[in-house]
Amino acid sequence: MRSNVAQYELVAPGSLDAVLALLAAEPGAWTPMAGGTELMVALGAGRLEQRKLVSLWGINELRQITANDDWLTIGAAATFSDIRENAVVAKEFPLLARAASWTGAIANQNRGTLGGNIVNASPAADSPPVLLDYEAEIELVSAQGERRMPYSEFHLGYKRTVLKPQELVKAVHLPRGRRLPVEYLRKVGTRNALAISKVALACVGAMQSGKVHVVRIAAASLRETPARLSATEAALLGHALTSERIQFARQALLQEVKPIDDIRSTANYRAHVAANLLEEFLEQMAASDSKTRP
């Protein structure tokens, strides 16, 4: 049943400071909304519980994408289209550009924001695994000040994050100059456009002297939050990619993931597809090594 839209309050203070003052005055009373691609769906379906919303759309200081020598900084209200069109993202963080291109269709990408995607905290979201692989940091802001932390510490549990009621995500920072030679991203969904992932794996790595020198593996829809698969990484680090080692890594992944059965897929399917994706990535790792050897 549709909501009675007249019962919902929406205000647009127009600046970051004004939004933060509102959040500080009544912590927890106001829900921030950027492009509305999540909350407006809930409204249309008659299940939007929050009655007081504050608009972040049009606050330019939250939408900038800027780069210095060390960091690319993406404002939380930058849209997926903004991200796709950014030259530094395209050149240095191509997996993020690809993940952005999968986040709904063009009209969704024109309104959906990176910060919204992160705060919504779906384990199936497209961008978070990539942010984990690129070792992103996240900057939070409130009227009391700012704090910054590794993005890997942001998600606490299913749909739970460290964000306090009076806080906003201000920006995501990506370290520049650390790109690794092998990058892998694959999403498995019902169709390419618009489908939410059944499972997705984002991996980066480098070989050295025939062994895995660096590897980062992050997954969507395999745990209750977007997560690095650290036991799987540990099973690979420092080892040559023999068929036995690849089997061992598959087993490590299967033990580490905690997928669920839901409307989009089953736990069993997700786990085994994830292991297959891992193997596909490891084939690319092995191939990169043979290319670099004399």
Added chain:
Amino acid sequence: MSAVKMQSAEIRFKVNGAERRVNVPPMKRLLDVLREDLGLTGAKEGCSEGECGSCSVLLDGVLVNSCLVPALQVNGCEVLTVEGLATNGALAHIQQTFLELGGTQCGICTPGMMLAAESLLRKNPQPELDEIREGLAGNLCRCTGYMRIINAVRHSSQAPATAAVPAPEDAVHR
């Protein structure tokens, strides 16, 4: 329910070039403002969740699903709906090619489809087939099988605005 204050806001924005002013709840969906308050029924309601694209309009030149845009966020903006595509009674080029190449059947998806095409062609006047498919991927059609729509967009990107458009050689589903 009676204790809840009914919310209302004055929204001024431009629709198809004309200044409009409405007093509506700030969370009212742009789609409903267009259809109920302004009588512009070109944008259609399909899925109500940003999947089908039948409510697509251009907001400050950017393709959006009007079912997901709250009225307050269009204050001071400019909206283009399908009603604004034709000028002085003459069909826009994209409308002409949809008509001539059978890109329209039942018509529900057509307004959104044409605005998605318009958005694509403004940014990329000569799109490749893949780019047309991506540009239209958020707009679902259950009649045409898409080939005729894709052909209409392709011909709109190629032929001069007034020329008769020939039947495409690669059209399928005749």
